[in-house]
Amino acid sequence: GGYIYTSTNGGATWTARTGAGSRNWQAISCSADGQRIAAVVYGGYIYTSADGGATWTQRTGAGSRDWRAIACSADGQSIAAAHSGGYIYTSADGGATWTQRTGAGSRDWRTISCSADGQYIAATVYGGYIYTSTDGGATWTERTGAGSRNWYGVTGSEDMSLIAACAGGSTNIYTSEG
Numbered sequence: 001g002g003y004i005y006t007s008t009n010g011g012a013t014w015t016a017r018t019g020a021g022s023r024n025w026q027a028i029s030c031s032a033d034g035q036r037i038a039a040v041v042y043g044g045y046i047y048t049s050a051d052g053g054a055t056w057t058q059r060t061g062a063g064s065r066d067w068r069a070i071a072c073s074a075d076g077q078s079i080a081a082a083h084s085g086g087y088i089y090t091s092a093d094g095g096a097t098w099t100q101r102t103g104a105g106s107r108d109w110r111t112i113s114c115s116a117d118g119q120y121i122a123a124t125v126y127g128g129y130i131y132t133s134t135d136g137g138a139t140w141t142e143r144t145g146a147g148s149r150n151w152y153g154v155t156g157s158e159d160m161s162l163i164a165a166c167a168g169g170s171t172n173i174y175t176s177e178g
Contacts, residue, residue, distance in 0.1 A: 004028065004039055006053040020047045020056035029072045029079075032116070036076025038095060040067030046081055048095040062089040062098035069112040071121070074158075078118020080137055082109030088123055090137040104131045104140035111154045113163070120160035124151030130165055146174040 001022055005014040020039070028039040037049040043066055046059040065083040072079045079091040081098075085108055088101045104123065112123040121133040127150055130143040149167035156163040163176045 004037075004053060006034075006037070008034070008052070015053070017049075017053040017056070019054065020049075020058075026067055027069045027111075029070050031072060031076030032074040036072065036094060038070050038072045038076070038079050038081075040070045040081055040083075042066050042068065042084075046070065046079075046095060046098075048079075050076075050094065057095070059091075059095045059098070061096070062091075062100075068110050069123070071112045071114040073114060073118030074116035078114065078136065080112050080114050080118070080121050080123070082112045082123055084108050084110075084126075088112070088121075088137060090121075092118075092136070099137070101133075101137040101140070103138065104133075104142070110151055111165075113155045113160075115156065115160040116158045120156070122154050122156055122160065122163050122165075124154045124165055126150050126152075130154065130163075132160075132163075143176070145176065 004017045007014050023041045026042045030037045035052050039047050047056045049056050067083045070081045077094050082088045089098045091098050108126040110126045114121045119136050123131050131140045133140050154165040165174045
């Protein structure tokens with residue numbers, strides 16, 4: 001429980017953004033210019049801001065869920081969000097509308113990352129595999145090369161040609177090129 005904080009000077013100072021309320025925030029992502037922000041609440045909704053966090057909009061279209069992860073494109077228009085024990089959802093309009101993506105199944109999703117254009121998405125499952133999509137979440141491929149693990153983090157380069165992931169209980173960072 002608490003507020004979202006933003007910094008416009010590389011973390012030297014921080015501003016509490018109380019407009020979205022004090023909640024059980026789980027993950028946050030922002031556009032390349034930092035103006036569009038998307039955040040998820042465990043046991044709540046997705047929230048977006050188009051003004052660097054000054055004001056917030058509760059996005060109810062994807063429902064109130066146990067949200068774990070969120071990622072947005074460089075322009076902040078394409079957003080992908082994942083929740084525990086369910087599906088991945090995507091938005092192509094900055095969070096105004098949402099599409100449930102059932103292609104990868106209902107899983108214990110933990111982390112998600114996307115390319116600058118929002119078309120390439122990587123998501124991880126706690127106690128499972130890494131999944132990727134090259135079409136904005138419409139279809140998914142299970143990636144078994146790094147094994148089934150308790151994944152905790154995933155990130156990628158701007159075009160997602162390099163993906164890195166880490167798992168709990170492991171001293172390794174897994175990377176994939178291509």
